[in-house]
Amino acid sequence: MTTNATENRYTGLINNYISRMPIDPNGRIISLGEGNTPLIECHNIELLKKHDVRLLLKYEGLNPTGSFKDRGMTMAVTKAVQDGSRAIICASTGNTSASAAAYASRAGIAAFVLIPEGKIAMGKLAQAMIQGAVVIQVKGNFDDGMRLVKEVATEAPVDIVNSINPYRLQGQKTAAFEIVDELGEAPDFHCLPVGNAGNITAHWIGYSEYANECTQSCSLCSGNCQFLQGVKSAKRPKMIGYQAAGSAPFMRGDMVDAPETIATAIRIGHPQSWDNAWKVNKESGGWFDECSDDEILAAQRLLAGSEGVFCEPASATSVAGALRDIESGKIPAGSTVVCTLTGHGLKDPDTAIKQATSKLITIDAKLADVKDAILSNMG
Ligand code: F0G
Numbered sequence: 001m002t003t004n005a006t007e008n009r010y011t012g013l014i015n016n017y018i019s020r021m022p023i024d025p026n027g028r029i030i031s032l033g034e035g036n037t038p039l040i041e042c043h044n045i046e047l048l049k050k051h052d053v054r055l056l057l058k059y060e061g062l063n064p065t066g067s068f069k070d071r072g073m074t075m076a077v078t079k080a081v082q083d084g085s086r087a088i089i090c091a092s093t094g095n096t097s098a099s100a101a102a103y104a105s106r107a108g109i110a111a112f113v114l115i116p117e118g119k120i121a122m123g124k125l126a127q128a129m130i131q132g133a134v135v136i137q138v139k140g141n142f143d144d145g146m147r148l149v150k151e152v153a154t155e156a157p158v159d160i161v162n163s164i165n166p167y168r169l170q171g172q173k174t175a176a177f178e179i180v181d182e183l184g185e186a187p188d189f190h191c192l193p194v195g196n197a198g199n200i201t202a203h204w205i206g207y208s209e210y211a212n213e214c215t216q217s218c219s220l221c222s223g224n225c226q227f228l229q230g231v232k233s234a235k236r237p238k239m240i241g242y243q244a245a246g247s248a249p250f251m252r253g254d255m256v257d258a259p260e261t262i263a264t265a266i267r268i269g270h271p272q273s274w275d276n277a278w279k280v281n282k283e284s285g286g287w288f289d290e291c292s293d294d295e296i297l298a299a300q301r302l303l304a305g306s307e308g309v310f311c312e313p314a315s316a317t318s319v320a321g322a323l324r325d326i327e328s329g330k331i332p333a334g335s336t337v338v339c340t341l342t343g344h345g346l347k348d349p350d351t352a353i354k355q356a357t358s359k360l361i362t363i364d365a366k367l368a369d370v371k372d373a374i375l376s377n378m379g
Contacts, residue, residue, distance in 0.1 A: 011031060011033065012031030012033050012034055012035060012074055013031075013034055013035030013074060013171065014031060014074055014078060014171075015029065015031070016036070016174070017174050020174075020209065021075065021170060021171075022167070023075065023079060023082070023167075024082055027081075027082040028078070028081055029074075029078050030074060030078045030103055030106050030107045031074050031106075032070065032074070032102060032103070032106060034063045034071055034073075034074050035063070035071055035174055035175075036178065037058060037059050037062045037063060037175075037178070038058075038059050039057070039059075039178070039179060039182050039183075039338070040057045040059055040307070040309060041054065041055070042055040042057065042307055044306040044307055045302065045306055045307070045323075047323055047326060047327060048326070051327065051329075051333055052333040052334055053331060053333065053335050053336075053337060054337065055319075055322065055337050055339065056183075056187070056337070056339070057303070057307070057309055057319075057338075057339055057341050058178075058338055058339070058340045058341065059309060059311075059341050060175070060315075060340055060341055060343065061310075061311055061312070061315070061343050061345065061346075062344070064102065065095075065098045065102045065127060066095075066123070066127075066344035067098070067099065067342055067343040067344065067347070068095075068172060068175065068340065068342045069095045069096050069098070069100075070102075070103075071171040071172045071175060072099075072161075072163060072165075072167070072168030072169065072170075072171040072172045072198075072202070073096075073099040073102075073103045073161060073168070073171070074103065074171055075167040075168065075171030076088070076103075076161040076165045076167045077100075077103040077104065077106075077109075077161065078167075080109070080159040080161070081107050081109065085157075085159045086109050086110065086157065087104075087110040087111070087112065087157060087158045087159070088100055088104055088109065088110070088111050088112070088158060088159050088160075088161045089111070089112040089114075089152070089156075089158040089159070089160055090111075090112075090113055090149060090160065090161045090162045091113075091114045091115075091138075091145030091146040091148070091149045091162060092114065092115055092120070092142070092162075093115070093116065093119070093120060093195065093264055093265045093266070093267055093268065094115065094120035094121055094124030094125070094264065094265060094347070095124055095265055095342075095343055095347070096113075096161070096162065097111075097113035097115055097120075097124060097127075097133060097135070098124045098127035098128050098131070100113055100128075100133065100161050101113065101127060101131035101132060102131050104131075104132075105131045110134065111128075111131075111132070111133040111134065112134045112136060112158060113128050113133045113134070113135055113136065114136045114137075114138050114148060114149055115128070115136070115137055115145065116137075116138055116140060116144070116267075117137040117138060117140075119264050120264060121264055121265075121312065121347050121350070122348070122349065122350060123348060123349065124347055124348075141258075141259065141267065141268075142195075142267060142268050143259075143268065143269055143270040146162065146270070146272065149162065162196075162198075163196055163198025163199070163201075163202075163273065164272050164273075168202075169198060169201060169202040169205060170202075170205075171202075172198070172199055172202030172203070172206075173202045173203065173205040173206030174206060175203060175206065175340065176190075176202075176205075176206025176207045176210070177206050177209075177210065179338055180210050186207055186210075186211070186235045186236055186237045187237045187335075187337060188238065188331075188336050188337065189238050189240055189286070189335055189337045189338070190203060190207075190237040190238070190239050190240070190337075190340070191242060191318040191337060191338070191339045191340070192239070192240070192241055192242070192318050192342070193241075193244075193263070193265075193315060193317035193342055194241035194242065194266065194271070194277065194288070195243075195267075195268040195314070196268055196271045196272040196273055197241065197250070197271045197272070197274065197276065197277035197280075198272065198273050199340070199342065200239055200241050200273075200277055200280055201273045201276040201277060201280055203239065204236075204239055204280040204283070207236045208236060211234045211235065211236050236284060237284065237286075237338070238284050238286040238287075239281065240286045240287055240288075240289070240321065240322070240325070241280075241281070241286070241289075242289055242290065242291055242317045242318055242320065242321030242322075243266065243289075243290045243291075243317070244259075244261030244262075244263045244266055244267070244290065244291060244292075244293065244296060244314075244317060245292045245293070246259060246260035246261045246267075246293070247259035247260065247261045247267050247269060248288075248290040249269055249270070249271055249274075250271070250277065250278075250281075250288040251288055251290045255270045255271075257269055261293055261296075262293040262296065262297065262313055262351060263293070263296050263312075263313040263314035263317055264314070264348075265312060265314035265315075265342070265343060265347075289324075289325070290321075291317050291320040291321050293313075295320040295324070296313050296314075296316050296317050297313060297351075298320065299316040299317070299320035300312075300315075300316035300352075300355075301355065301356075302323075303316060303341075304345065305357075309341065310345030310346070310352070311341040311342075311343060311344065311345050312342075312343040312344060312345055312347045312348045312351075314342060314343060315341040315342040315343050316341075318339040318340055318341070318342075319341075322337055322339050359377070361373050
């Protein structure tokens with residue numbers, strides 16, 4: 001293969017942050033060009049103007065398989081392949097299975113995915129199936145699948161690519177790097193939807209990595225260093241984790257045995273990163289909170305209808321919670337807030353169509369009818 005010497009293509013987050021990745025840079029890298037997702041500033045939500053808060057959306061739905069999982073999967077699958085693995089396995093509420101299937105396909109290895117029967121969004125199932133994964137439906141929930149994956153991995157030659165695989169978090173920490181690289185410093189608050197709590201942990205690793213470097217290499221400033229080239233922000237955000245009310249073990253302070261929520265991606269009662277998430281909570285000075293399914297869906301509609309950003313229900317949990325905390329003043333005026341939108345809205349078209357308020361108008365194929373439809377709906 002020849003490449004043009006003047007080529008300057010983005011080739012994924014491992015190459016982009018290679019010096020920060022615990023991976024052999026000379027080995028084979030499995031990438032689909034993940035990362036480098038847009039940070040979209042909200043312009044139209046009235047509440048933000050009223051409370052003088054700047055809200056930015058890290059739109060992770062624009063990763064190759066439509067969720068943040070690709071950041072972790074490029075690392076987990078690259079490591080597995082470099083170690084000679086022939087098969088990966090995961091339990092999933094949908095997005096991890098879609099991502100695992102894609103990266104395994106790219107790598108030419110097998111993927112086995114365990115999903116809760118009847119409880120994953122249609123787009124995610126379609127992805128896992130067409131990308132050639134062996135899809136195993138479990139008559140149980142995600143937590144049952146996770147338990148089985150851990151057990152079977154001790155007996156079969158498969159590498160686990162759930163977020164208990166530390167390489168997953170190393171990939172996902174790059175979202176924090178991108179935010180600091182773009183804003184010039186960390187935001188005041190970073191809000192995420194929480195399921196297993198791998199992603200909130202990974203973001204904290206990323207922010208901390210930049211911040212530690214800064215304090216180590218810079219004695220000139222105590223926070224926002226703009227003097228030395230290559231030195232990043234010493235500031236770290238308060239990390240806020242929002243859960244769906246029916247699946248909120250961090251709010252209950254204990255595991256939840258029968259989690260329920262319309263946001264199926266975070267329908268998890270036994271988080272795998274329990275201790276890490278509490279550490280992040282304590283170190284960052286942030287908090288956990290919960291949102292009802294109605295609040296989650298309202299936030300999904302608000303983002304789609306007033307900012308043109310379509311995310312899946314679980315992702316909207318971060319915005320539902322943030323808006324409530326902005327309104328109450330818990331997130332104070334003058335703050336810069338980043339909300340991670342973890343997955344694309346197209347993952348779950350059924351839930352979107354069921355709650356959409358737009359009219360679906362059917363007409364005869366006549367000019368008069370289309371004109372009438374326009375004029376009677378000008379608003
Ligand atoms: N948002 C989406 C869209 C997700 O798919 C997930 C997790 C989360 C948030 C929560 O992230 O677990 O790191 O706290 N989905 C996993 C899966 C469980 O199987 O796709 P977390």
